[in-house]
Amino acid sequence: YRDYGHRHSLIAAEPAYIGTIISICQVILSTNMEKRKKVLKMAVSEKIKAALSLKGKKSIELASYYGISPQSMRNKFNRGSFSAEDLIKISDFLDATLCLDVDGQKITLDTNDLRK
Secondary structure, three states, X not given: OEEEXXXXXXXXXXHHHHHHHHHHHHHHHOOOHHHHHHHHXXXXXXXXXXXXXXXXXXXXXXXXXXXXXXXXXXXXXXXXXXXXXXXXXXXXXXXXXXXXXXXXXXXXXXXXXXXX
């Protein structure tokens, strides 16, 4: 639980990511479209980092799971270049569920959906 003056929120992430999450929210709510575009592009990487943190995993472990170097994984995070297949693999690595919520109906994506 964090008290931010007029805002109260429950945050389930490591303290290192709290500032990032707050910054992302502030920029998304701002009217500066360039900043919004930049943050929206970074948001996926930050969300993946938060999910790794929640599961107690590190990006170096994710790189090993992918079969790529830690530097290549850092590059993916820096570019925010995660495809749908990447997100499915990451959810599998984290033993998490990746789904789309369409009008209350959940469509789950898992490793069975990957091209062979």
